[in-house]
Amino acid sequence: MAAVGVAPLLPGMLPAAAHAAASSDGPGFPLVQDGTAAAVFVDAADDPAVIRAAGDLQADVERVSGVRPLLLHALPERAAGLVLVGTLGSSPVIDRLVAQGRLDVSRVRGRWEASVTQVVDRPAPGVDRALVIAGSDRRGTVYGVYDTSERIGVSPWYWWADVPVEHEDTVTVPAGPFKRYEPSVRYRGVFINDEQNMTTWSHRTQEPDKNIGPETYKRVFELLLRLKANYLWPAMHPYSDFFNKYRENPELADRYGIVVGSSHPEALLRNGVHEWDPWAQEHPNADGSLPVYDYTVNPGVISDYWRARARENAAYESSWTLGMRGLHDTALETKYATTIPEKVVVMNNIIADQRRILTEEVGAAVEPQIFIPYKEVLDLYNAGVQVPDDVTLIWPDDNHGNMRQLPTEGERARSGGNGIYYHLSYWGRPRSYLWLDTTQLAKVWQELRRVHEHGVDRMWIFNVGDLKSIENGLSFCMDMAWDVDRRGADKIEDFMAEWAGRQFGHRHRREIAAIRTEYYRLAAERRPEFIDRDVFSVIHHGDEGGRRMAAYDRLVERAQAVGAQLPETYRDAFYELVEYPVHGAYLMNLKYYWADRNALAARQGRGAGTNRFADLALAAHTDEQALTARYNTEVAGGKWDGFINPYPSQIPKAPGRPSVTRVTRQETSGLDVAAEGNETGADRPLSFSSYTRDRRFLDVFNSGFLPVTWAAEANRPWVRLSSAGGTISEQVRLWVEIDWDRVPEGTYDATVTVSGADRRVEVPLRVVNDGERARRRARGFVEAGGYVSIDARHADRKVARGGCRWRTVRGLGRRGGAMEAVPSMAAPITEHFATGAPELSYRVRFTSTGTFPVTVFRLPSLDERGHRRLALALDDHPVTVLSGQAVATGNRGDAWARNVEEGIEKLTATVTVDTPGEHVVRLFMVDPAIAVDQLVIDTGGLPATYLAPPESYHPVFNPDPATATGLDAPDQ
Structure with a gap:
């Protein structure tokens, strides 16, 4: 069989017309045929990153076919087929083909990381036919190489997630030409952070590494390039070895083509956690005391400290972080600057000093230089820190996937451009989420789409924690970073289907995508890392917690059913990428559900039943431990020993084994x-x-x-x-x-x-x-049980006005889809809503009259320079404007903390129903980019619960609520 033409399913390979073009003119090119592999040629003078990647293509062809091609640095005298790999300007044979007009490099030459892959007949004397992979620069060529690897069936995750490579005796690729145009975002990469689990694993398995060293980083670099990333902030914490401890690390990164930078507290590639104390001991004060990391106290010592690293790494393609924060991700220390204006002056002096160092040690025009206004530094920036125009501003989210601030028109015009620092994993307040990939891809899409519309296209850096378990989310982010326009609001699940198809084959891709979508939806209700006692009601709405567990139970069954149908070679990858996240999240929730039932049973005075729920809670915890142990000790032969741990010791407030109550057995009974x-x-x-x-x-x-x-x-x-x-x-x-x-x-x-x-x-x-x-004739949502509950996407009418509209983002929020007001850069609408604002209207049949509270569930997006408002009205009554939370505080227990833990913000207003019967609830955009999930109207006696009640009856959208809400809670 032949592995031909899977390219249309590869994200980043066939993006929208603005980014790539491909055709299949002419017969395919055989990489392996009749037991013989076409040799791979790369000029010895080409960049080391290209030569190394050509070696990976050699290995990938062998992975597929069992036949290893030759890797040549001189053209053969005779060859029926040859793979020519090279960079424009660095490969004479490829430059000659361009000069002869035989290789089309339009929209490739002179572009950033672009490439063309094309079959050329008689490219050189004695060579009948060649598959030419030519890049505009060294990474363009590398990406062209890895495109070919992926087209023949080698997943970027073949090593990091044990995705098998299907054997093919004959390996053929389309003739092309195929072009990869410039990416949407110039620098695209990850921050390995809170890396305790990776450190444990690296120490145990990656000899001769100790705590994340060169052998581990080789694997990381290769994965990044296969994902079409180019940028890394390496691990920084005390339990891992800092990147520059191994002097071969920066050289390795440069040889792979990876740009290495450093995070917000690590100025000029210095790792303060590991490096400052030794430096201070080597450079004591005149009185013998050790200098502190405070620029207002020790500017000279600190400046020399930064200069040493700039000098060491001047030869490598690096990213230089400017500014300063405290050691180990703490706030800036300024003994002699106590007010915000004083600290602004200090920060300006720090930046000027760092710029002088870079000019003297690295070069006058070194780039990229970045400034990250993270946490308290954002306050300083907004108060007047002067960041040079050619420095890239890196805007952070609130650590929970909500962008805090986006650039103004003036900031968008800066020559240094703008970037983002975005969390897919986080350690800190109010709760940490490091265990599983739990951020909805639709939420990621919404935020990344918005930032790109605001001109943020220079650098996207994603905090991925320990890297493993973020496989799906990271792949999606890199897909968007390469071509942000490739998918619309209704195509996010298509990405998951394509991605699942490449890992597990096309037969189950749609079902796996549906499983992942539901997994993300349940995590949007409450991340499994955020689960706690008394979150979900076990007495209201058919047992709210029980209904959620029933949904998880169905999901586990679906995942296991797919896994049982896969060939044995896929079982490890499926366990890592699908089954473990789904089953692990289920068990984490299940043990707390049974613990809540146990606590209720104790309050109710149950006897044996109280102990039964205690047993079930502890059994779920034991099962979850066994599930994780299997990952660490059995999957892939124990390859991931120590990598997976829901409870690393550094995580604050991590859910563990819930406490339970037991009652002493008595020889009594009662009903x-x-x-x-x-x-x-x-x-x-x-x-x-x-x-x-x-x-x-x-x-x-x-x-x-x-x-x-x-x-x-x-x-x-x-x-x-x-x-x-x-x-x-x-x-x-x-x-x-x-x-x-x-x-x-x-x-x-x-x-x-x-x-x-x-x-x-x-x-x-x-x-x-x-x-x-009456049921059949009802025209909208019908009040029953003391409430009306509405999924926001189930509007009876959607009206676009003033160039703005509400669009459905599938897979967003708690209910499978949410409504977002777009375009994201539209001006706010603060008056004349009925004629000027986009509207969602919902027919409602009220049986009660009175003034009723209305709760609008919106996604807790932020804009610390503006507002998050919408407007609500009943019929033609006056409009009420509702305002959302605007500031991320970082404090536990406040409104922001509650919003990010719950994944929604509840905005409240009232409506007055004068007469029973049909009315219209109207929702208007005030500020753009706000997303609404649900609306609930309390008409009397609605109990307070974590989730909204099940959606009310609607003859079109919800004609059978009892079935739709899945009221099959556990019967124990």
């Missing part, structure tokens, strides 16, 4: 009941509506340890019970439903009676049946 919506008893009636066709639960439980016999019956023939009784030693969940075909129209009270152990408990029911005809 009690807790109805849905009630911690104990049944004071809150169970409500049923013919629109939502709910089912509700009763927990029938034993207050002792000896078995007890119980029975249940309803006083209406149309009330259906999941059980009529039996014997319980712990508890049973009894489901109550209504037979809507038998119940007459009208409002009725009913009773379910549970009896046993000389006890009788009556549970009241309220049943409202408006009839099937």
Whole structure:
């Protein structure tokens, strides 16, 4: 079989027309045929990065075919086929083909990291045919090489995620020409950060490395290049070795073609955590004391410290971070500057000093130089720090995926341009998320799309933590960084399908993409790293926590079903990329769900059932530990020993084993009941509506340890019970439903009676049946159960106005899609909403009247220079403007912390319903780029829960709510 033409599915390989072009003119080029491989030629005078990448192509062809091609530095006298690899201006044979007009380099020559791959007949004397891979510069050539590797079936993740390479006896690629045009973002890379797990793994497995050394970085560099990245901030923390400890590291990076920079607290490539104390000891003060890392106290010593590294690394392609923060990612220390204006002066002096050092040691026009206004430095920048025009401003997010600030028109015009520092992983307040890839790709798309529209295209750096577990998210970010226009708001799941297809084959790609989409949605409700006690209700809305666990349970089953159908060679990769994240997130949530049920059972006075929930919580924790142990000790033969750990010791507030309560066994029994919506008893009636066709639960439980016999019956023939009784030693969940075909129209009270152990408990029911005809004729969302709950994307009408509109971003938010106001750079609209602002309108049928609170669930995006506002109205009533949180504080317990933990911000207003019947809830854009997830109207008695209640009945969008909400919570 032949591996031909998978290029259309490779992100970054066939982007939009502005970035690439390809055709398949002429027969394909055989890299391997009849047991013989075409040799790979690269001129010995070409850049070392190109020569090294040509060696990787040699190895990749062997991975696919088992046949290793020759790697040549001189043209053969005779060859039927040859792969010619080279950089324009550095490869005479390729330059000759260009001069002869036989290799089309239009829109490639002179561009940044561009390339062309094309078959050329008789490219040199004695060579019949050649596959030419030519780059505009050294990385352009390298990317062209890796494009070819990926086209023949070698995933960028072949080593880092153990993605197998399918064997092919005949390996053929299309004739081309294929062009990779310039990327959307010039510098694209990662920050390896909070790297405790990678350090442990590197120490155990990557000889002769100790704590992340050259052998590990070789693997990192290769992965970055295969992902079409070019930039790295290396590991920085005390438990890893700092990058420049090994002097071969910067040389290796340059030989691979990787630009190495340093993070916000590491000025001029200096790692303060490791390097300052030894430097201070070597350069003591006159009195013998050690200098402190404070520029207002020791400017000379600190300047010499920076200069030494600039001199050491002057020969390498590097990125130079300007400015200053404290050691080990702490705030700037300024003993003799206490006010903001004084600190601004100090920062300006620091930058001027660093610029002088770079000019003297590296060169007058060295680039890129970057300034990162991270945390407290952003306040200083906004207060007047003067950053030279040719320095790139790197705008940080709030550490949770929400951009804090974007450039003004003047900042966009700077010659140094703008970049971002964006977190896919984070250690710090209010909670850390280092374990799994849990940021929705749709959220990443929304934020990256917005920053690029604001002219931020010079550098994108992504904090990826330990690197592993971020495979999907990192691939997506690099895909966007190369071609930000390639995918629209409704095509994000397509990326996951393409990506899954390249890792596991096309048969299961759509199902794997759907699994990942649901996995991200559940994480958007609450990251598994953020789970805690008493987050999700276990008594309201059909057991909110239980419904969530049921969704996770279905997801695990789907993932395991796909894994069971894959060939054995794919099992390790599937475990790493799909099964472990899904199953691990499930178990992390499950143990806290059972712990919450245990705490409730203890409050209710349950006997054996209390202990049963304690056992289930601890069993889930044990299962999660075993799942992780399998990753570290069994997958890929134990290759990832020590890499995966949900609880590295440095993580603050990491969820671990939840505490549980146990009760001492007593030889007693007793019967009690807790109805849905009630911690104990049944004071809150169970409500049923013919629109939502709910089912509700009763927990029938034993207050002792000896078995007890119980029975249940309803006083209406149309009330259906999941059980009529039996014997319980712990508890049973009894489901109550209504037979809507038998119940007459009208409002009725009913009773379910549970009896046993000389006890009788009556549970009241309220049943409202408006009839099937009314159900069919309803034109919008229908109030029931004391609320109206609406998914924002389910608007009955969307109106674009003033050049702005609401668009659906699929896969964004808690409900599978959210509405975003675009374009992101539009001017705010603060008046004349009905004629000037884009609108979402929702028909609602109210059965109640009064003034009701409305909660709008929006994604907690930020803009510290502006606002996050929208407007709400009922019918033609006056409009209320709602304002969102504008500032990231970094403080635990405040509004920003709550918003990023929950993944939403709740904006509230009221509407007044004067008459029952149909009305229209209207939502208007005020500020652009705001995204809305859900709306909830409380018409009386809506309980406070973490999630919004299940979506209300709508004849088009939600005609069968009982099915749509999946009310199959665990019955334990």
